[in-house]
Amino acid sequence: MADDSTATQAAGVAADTAWVIVTGCLVMFMQAGFAMLEVGFSRMKNVGTVVAKVVTNLSVSSIAYWAVGFGFAFGAGGWFALIGGSGFFPTFSPGSQLHLPAIDWSTAPASAKWFFEFVFCAVSLAIVWGTMIERTKFIVYILFGIPFAAFIYPLISHQLFGGGFLQATLGAQDFAGSTVVHLTGATAGFAGLLLLGPRIGKYVKGRANAIPGHNMPLAQLGVLILWFGWFGFNPGSTLNATN
Template sequence: MKNFATLLANDMAAMDLSLEISQNILTTNNVWMMLSTALVFIMHLGFAGVEAGFGQAKNTVNILFKNTVTPIIGIISYAAIGFYLMYPGFDVPGWLSFDSAGWNMFWFAPGSADITSGYANGGYTYWTDFLFQAMFAATAATIVSGAIAERVKLGAYLFFTLLFVGLVYPIIGSWKWGGGALNEMGFYDFAGSTLVHSVGGWGALAGVILVGPRIGKYVNGKTIEKPSASVPLAVIGVFLLWLGWFGFNGGSVLSADPGLVSFVLVTTSLAACAGGLGGFLTAYFTFKRLDLGMVLNGILAGLVSITAGADVINPGSAVLVGFIGGILVVLSAILLDRMKLDDVVGAVSVHLTCGIWGTLAVGIFSTNPDHSFITQLIGVAICGATAFTAAFGIFFLLKKTVGIRVSEEHERTGLDSHEHGIRGYTIVFDE
């Protein structure tokens, strides 16, 4: 009896220890995921800096207004419907489903949410899951903002954001991250080169086509550069985005696994550096000048390029992936100008062109033999066709109804004074 009591006590002690370890692991993982969420959130400040910096001074407040309201609308619309479209719990992997039980639990029975180690393999709680994914969703909409800045109607843009983040982005995301048809096919996108960046990039391309170029951008076959409001602000914005990417990619490990998180951060940083170098060299040989803008977009190009495979591409290959991304972003920008597609910040080149490249790179450089180039190509094509068609349809409908472009007078004199009543930069001289 004494031996039995001793064994029982030992078993209970072991169970208590196991439970404590499990709880500690959950806490550690969840803290890292919440920190990653904060880092992704700070990317909105980075986008604001890049767009306001590269835009014209007369439109600064308008650009900042859009970048302020975008995460507000994005997070609310994702909470309203997007989260349950993106993670519907497909009974059989398919193309469309909706988790009504999750919707009811989120809004009306929050006490029933799973916040134990039984949720997501102990990686994080239900609430952290939602918030982390909501930040990703809002990021996709922000990509569109920069491309069509300085001439789009604010109301039309905000309505587009509501539909794009609430419906289009989560449905496409569900096909891979929600366990849908692309996931069953074997398509791989670790942190969103396609599901976030190229989806946003396709939306930006549709907007650029339908809104049209800024007045005076293309004259007699020449591309006229518009004066940037603040190059220092643009630089700050890019470095904030680079900082945010540690959470964007590092958080996509979905735990605080020290080995995998540190590996992902290494490949992410190396690709960013290589992308900046690729943008610098390509711009130098093309334009015969030291082009800071192309170095900055090269950094972002490298980051976007590695995002799909940051966990399965080794450091040496990550440098090559980022470097090629830096080259592509310059060539893409040149091509868009030749096609008279006016992208204020180079969002299409950074997020669409390099998002496609990064996703295909998984099929070339991945250390996982199950990753196929053909499967990656099919996934890119399906997501691209869906995102572009949906975005084009939304913008086209808005163009034919309420209009999507401001008046010529407002565009020439600046949106700040007409729509907001204040200027982004004001110099006051004492009398």
Template sequence: MRELFTLDLSVQLSGILGDAGTAAVLETAEVSQTISDGTQALFTANNVWMMLATALVFIMHLGFAGVEAGFTQAKNTVNVLFKNTLTPIIGILTYYLIGFSLMYPGFAEPGWFGFGGFPLSLPENGNTVEYASAGYTYWTDFLFQAMFAATAATIVSGAVAERIKISAYLIFTIIFVGLVYPVIGSWKWGAGALDAAGFYDFAGSTLVHSVGGWGALAGIMIIGPRLGKYVDGKVIDKPGSSVPLAVIGVFLLWFGWFGFNGGSVLSADPAIVSYVLVTTCLAACTGALGGFITGYVVFKRLDLGMVLNGILAGLVGITAGADVISPGWACFVGLVAGILVVLSAITLDKFKLDDCVGAVSVHLTCGIWGTLAVGIFGIDGDGNDMAFWPQLKGVLVCGAAAFISAYIIFTILKYTIGIRVSEQHEREGLDSHEHGIRGYTITYDQ
């Protein structure tokens, strides 16, 4: 079709401009068409990759569900899965209604609070190549960011499992994802005050993981440990329902992290995306080794749980600087994260802070480490060392905002509707009392 159009046009032009003029016009038209085709192809490739990355981040919620259900007691399996099912639903809806506009308000100048419209404010030409530097559509951007918002809330779910009321958890999630997370995120990703101060967080070691981790820490401080967890100065182990399920969950999270970090390139640039995937994978591997070795030294056993959390620790640790930290240093960042996750879990137990799945140790402790590591090992696009002080400032500012906000929300819920189930329900299991069914039902023919 295009060849027929060009031939017909050349016949018309030759009678007006002559052969030389016609050739010049057609050459210009071909160049313009080539540029247009190239732009459209790049736009399509970028958008397809971003949509694929969105799907990978979405599947991480199944990973979280597997980890949390596997690491918690069988009598609470349905309760854990119920929360993990509703969390992305709440996260996406609240992010649609208000979160996205809070996180990307379009600051006139770097600030601390802004609002871009209710519920979504579609920019002019939002679905064309003018949006996001010809990277992807407005709708793809929203959905990708919504997955991150829901992830921050899921982190809290595992830490406070087995004793929190469903109603209290759902209310907390709505407020935390709808208001707290996006406002904090706007300070960097929305071109706010921390971004202007030079703070760097590529894919969310602080903005997603530490924010969720601070929320989890506030939750376990206020709600208290599970019954019988700490007795006479000893830590009583409460075996999880399914080790295989926990392993599947961790590998699903590792799989999804390729979209979490790879999608944060915000384009399908093969050089940067492949680099990010390599540093991400290396950090996960050395994180597993750090958890394995430290767990063996401390507990004198081959602790699978610490290996699994070591994988997640390495992934969280590299997330802030996956694009600016070399592969060699990425291995080191992951190794240290794997060591820290074990030491952090031990420390929490000493303070009788009961975290059912190690969420605080994985996401908060290693999120802080990964963010600071950018200022130690990171090299920017011009070959210059990244600065440490902006990283520390970002950790402190975001940490204070997330922890104080979560602490206030949990405290208000505690003294209004209550946040903890009854002692009877906790001892007998939340599945039968809250949901009327059990997670594991094995029957035999009589």
């Protein structure tokens, strides 16, 4: 009986791990959708910057989120339930003592949880950049992407995903990130628009000029990829397949 129970438990852990990783890969694939959508709606002269921005930001933000962002979002302790205070620079080794009380109910390993939560962060950052196409130099994307993944997004994530004040004290709930991912990205993008203003060439002598995208089929492909990715985004937010 004990052997049967152990085997059942191991199978459950394997199923939960596979679920989190597979759905996380679908969410990561959404970056291709954002890239195609932005390329399609931008002008030809800016296509190279858009594509390079997506890949570079995904790489840079992953390091920032691994180093401190994940700990700020889900770490135990913290400061006045505003942000997490442990789990920085995680090794994810079998012997590491990584305490993530807000998501301990999932039997998937911490490394799988980190991956899924990071690609959520990457989607939020992609929303920011989608609003700022053709408005900033390439280096600005990187300079903002690092603090966004390291602190800005984790601060909001801790409040609604990580057991922060809003979740633990006020009972606020956010399944699949309508606030944590989408509202955070949209708010940051709107702030960027207010600071940067319209694209060059949008207004000439007080008149608004249309700036059509250069490739509508690519934009349509981007929409379909994003649609497909959402089949991982929402179901994967359960972080398990067996409970």
